[in-house]
Amino acid sequence: MRHVGNDYMIVDPSQDMVDMSTVFNLNDSAAWLWKELEGREFTKVMMIDLLMERYEVGKEQAEVDVDKLVEIFEKYKLLK
Amino acid sequence: MVTPNSIHIENNLLFEQVLSYLQQGKGVFIPIKGGSMRPFLREGDKVLLKSIDPNALSRGMIVLAKMDGRWLLHRVVRMDQKIVSLAGDANVAIHEMVAYSDIMAVATTLKRAGKEYNLNDKWRLCLGMVWYWMRPIRRVIRKLT
Numbered sequence: 001m002r003h004v005g006n007d008y009m010i011v012d013p014s015q016d017m018v019d020m021s022t023v024f025n026l027n028d029s030a031a032w033l034w035k036e037l038e039g040r041e042f043t044k045v046m047m048i049d050l051l052m053e054r055y056e057v058g059k060e061q062a063e064v065d066v067d068k069l070v071e072i073f074e075k076y077k078l079l080k
Numbered sequence: 081m082v083t084p085n086s087i088h089i090e091n092n093l094l095f096e097q098v099l100s101y102l103q104q105g106k107g108v109f110i111p112i113k114g115g116s117m118r119p120f121l122r123e124g125d126k127v128l129l130k131s132i133d134p135n136a137l138s139r140g141m142i143v144l145a146k147m148d149g150r151w152l153l154h155r156v157v158r159m160d161q162k163i164v165s166l167a168g169d170a171n172v173a174i175h176e177m178v179a180y181s182d183i184m185a186v187a188t189t190l191k192r193a194g195k196e197y198n199l200n201d202k203w204r205l206c207l208g209m210v211w212y213w214m215r216p217i218r219r220v221i222r223k224l225t
Contacts, residue, residue, distance in 0.1 A: 004093050011097070018101045020094060021111040021126055 001026070001034050010034070010078060024076065029055060030069060044070060095144075095151050095184075102131040102185055109191065116168035117142065117153060120208060121190065127153070127199070128189035134180040137164070140205030142187040145178045152176060153187065157212050167212055172219040 001010050008031035010024040026034060029051070036050055044066050051062040073079045098108045112125040121127065121142070129144055137143070141156045145166060154176060158165035164183060166176040190197045198204070 002097065004097060016105070017107045017109065017128070019109040019126075020098060021109055 001031065001038065008034075024078065029065075033069070091151050092149075095146075098129065098144075099184060102129065105131070107188070108185075112153075116170050117155070118170040120155075120169050120211070121153070122192075124192075126191040127187040128191070129185040130188050132183065132186040134183065137180075137183065137186070138205065140208045142199060142208070143183050144185040144187070145176070145183045147176055147178050147182060155208050155212065157209070169208070169211060172215050172222055 001008055003009075008026040008028075010026065011018055011020065032054065033047060033050060037047065044063075047066045047070070048059065048062045051057060051065060052059060055062075057065075070079075094110070098110060101108045108129045109126045110129060112121050112123055112127065115123060127142070132143070137156060137159065139156050139159060142153060143156055143164075143166065145152050145154070145164075152166060152168075154166035154168050156164055157167045157175070162179060163177050164180060166178060167174070187199050190199050
């Protein structure tokens with residue numbers, strides 16, 4: 001993930017090639033979460049805990065958000 | 081939270097990223113914007129950029145160059161000792177003069193409609209140059225039409 005201008009962006013670095021035409025734009029909270037979890041294994045529970053700690057949201061809201069985010073990550077194959 | 085594609089990155093920021101990947105020895109696909117390289121490159125195409133040794137440059141190659149803070153993806157049409165002349169395929173008159181050190185990368189592969197084409201085989205380089213040499217004729221045709 002890189003910070004480009006005012007945006008956070010994930011580029012899919014497949015092998016020795018980078019495709020700048022398929023980049024993903026993240027908002028602040030998604031970017032922060034990505035940074036926290038980058039390079040390690042994580043579970044939805046961990047993500048929910050992190051969100052609740054940092055953003056003072058209720059568990060229900062955090063669960064809904066994490067479900068949505070993971071769904072999107074999976075849809076675009078951003079997770080291993 | 082996450083939106084794929086369709087985000088617009090300002091050119092300077094985009095190419096800063098591209099450069100850093102090139103310096104890591106990676107190839108970088110970029111989408112073609114605008115029509116300055118028509119008919120050879122069209123909006124919607126993607127090209128693969130790779131860093132290049134100035135000694136390996138040759139006429140007919142399409143290169144990424146930085147000129148006066150502007151980024152160009154144009155064709156090498158003339159190589160002098162210190163200066164390389166570039167031309168957009170769609171243009172009938174203008175050249176851009178850059179130093180060898182301003183050339184950041186060469187386009188090696190064209191991806192169009194799911195297919196890939198080698199941009200640097202002899203035939204394609206030659207075709208690009210013939211198109212360039214036809215500029216005087218293309219100028220006349222443009223005036224007539």
